[in-house]
Amino acid sequence: MDDSKVFVVTSGKGGVGKTTVTANVGACLALLGYNVCLIDADIGLKNLDLVLGLENRVVYTIIDVVRGNKDPLEAVVKHKLLKNLNLLASSQIANKDMVSEQDMINLVNELSKHYHYIIIDCPAGIERGFKNSIAPAQQAIIVTTPELTAISDADRVIGMLENQGFSEQRVSLIVNRLKPRMVQRDKMVSPDEIKNALAVELLGVVPDSEEIIVSTNEGNPLVLDEKNRLSVPFKNIAQRILGNPIPISEDISGSSEDGFLGFIKKLLGRR
Amino acid sequence: MIPVAWWSPAKKDSNRDIAVKRMNDLVTNRREACATAIKFENKSEEEIESIVTYIKDYACRNLSVNEKDVKVHISKDGNIVTIIASIAYK
Numbered sequence: 001m002d003d004s005k006v007f008v009v010t011s012g013k014g015g016v017g018k019t020t021v022t023a024n025v026g027a028c029l030a031l032l033g034y035n036v037c038l039i040d041a042d043i044g045l046k047n048l049d050l051v052l053g054l055e056n057r058v059v060y061t062i063i064d065v066v067r068g069n070k071d072p073l074e075a076v077v078k079h080k081l082l083k084n085l086n087l088l089a090s091s092q093i094a095n096k097d098m099v100s101e102q103d104m105i106n107l108v109n110e111l112s113k114h115y116h117y118i119i120i121d122c123p124a125g126i127e128r129g130f131k132n133s134i135a136p137a138q139q140a141i142i143v144t145t146p147e148l149t150a151i152s153d154a155d156r157v158i159g160m161l162e163n164q165g166f167s168e169q170r171v172s173l174i175v176n177r178l179k180p181r182m183v184q185r186d187k188m189v190s191p192d193e194i195k196n197a198l199a200v201e202l203l204g205v206v207p208d209s210e211e212i213i214v215s216t217n218e219g220n221p222l223v224l225d226e227k228n229r230l231s232v233p234f235k236n237i238a239q240r241i242l243g244n245p246i247p248i249s250e251d252i253s254g255s256s257e258d259g260f261l262g263f264i265k266k267l268l269g270r271r
Numbered sequence: 272m273i274p275v276a277w278w279s280p281a282k283k284d285s286n287r288d289i290a291v292k293r294m295n296d297l298v299t300n301r302r303e304a305c306a307t308a309i310k311f312e313n314k315s316e317e318e319i320e321s322i323v324t325y326i327k328d329y330a331c332r333n334l335s336v337n338e339k340d341v342k343v344h345i346s347k348d349g350n351i352v353t354i355i356a357s358i359a360y361k
Contacts, residue, residue: 148294155298167333186285193291197298 007119007241008137010161012153015176016145017176020212021237022121023051024231025141027221028238034116037076037086039108042123043099043131046090052079053219054087058221061091066103072233081224086115096128101135108136117241126160126227134161140169141203145177146189155198172203174237179208180252191248205235205251206230311352318346318351326356334358 040048060075079085107222122133144154175191182188195202215222223231233251330341340359
């Protein structure tokens with residue numbers, strides 16, 4: 001497709017929610033009717049198939065495609081509930097050195113003929129896997145949590161992206177696992193403060209929630225549950241990717257149900 | 272025995288203020304200046320000059336910095352030319 005868009009979701013630090021963001025933003029775009037292909041570039045430590053509940057359906061991986069044993073379209077797996085959400089899985093037994101930057105560029109060039117959106121789930125770190133993942137990307141989404149360790153690593157990654165020729169317009173930021181109550185109590189940095197420190201555009205803010213663990217356990221992106229409050233920030237992020245300016249404040253509105261009411265709701269198990 | 276004060280008249284910074292200060296210190300270190308070195312062999316003066324101009328133009332266009340904040344240093348060792356571009360971010 002001529003207007004195919006290629007994103008890489010990266011962070012530097014591990015465990016900040018790159019895979020969750022990739023799965024849910026991809027699912028939101030698919031829900032809106034776009035053909036989406038997610039690529040798990042975390043070779044050797046794959047997770048995206050688990051988050052999507054596709055681990056038993058994966059037959060061929062990115063390594064089979066790179067080696068020329070399979071065409072990219074033969075290797076992708078369709079999601080069980082969202083037929084226009086596809087995954088090119090990674091291999092657990094291969095290592096990152098088996099794929100080059102040019103391999104990734106060739107692979108994405110081929111896939112971009114068939115999908116509106118390609119989202120690459122980048123591995124943690126700034127070595128080979130990172131360089132492979134950013135090589136074919138047009139836009140980079142940096143995921144960070146409001147912790148100094150993650151912010152520091154995100155800053156390093158932004159510097160590396162700039163060195164690779166990514167302009168400011170091609171880099172955006174998602175603040176994941178925000179605890180609005182902690183920000184209110186002056187115990188956590190706010191998304192605006194992180195945005196100003198890193199000097200990149202804020203694409204979205206995702207509040208911290210136990211529901212992420214529940215959705216991973218079930219193998220379904222949580223945005224598939226329309227009643228789930230946490231689907232709102234991911235849907236807003238998808239809208240912003242499409243160019244619709246949704247205020248960032250809407251990402252966290254209604255998420256801070258602490259106090260007595262929140263306690264009662266949690267006690268009753270209401271989502 | 273050292274007496275322990277349970278109340279101090281000095282206002283203590285909030286946890287968030289401390290985090291914001293540390294965060295800005297962390298990221299400012301990288302953003303103040305970023306230098307990259309590249310090496311060439313057997314290049315003429317005109318070619319080197321065009322590379323320097325390209326680096327400055329590229330930095331101004333894509334990194335939102337002023338031309339005066341882009342310093343390009345050239346050193347020669349025989350037929351090897353090293354160009355170091357240092358970009359100061361605001």
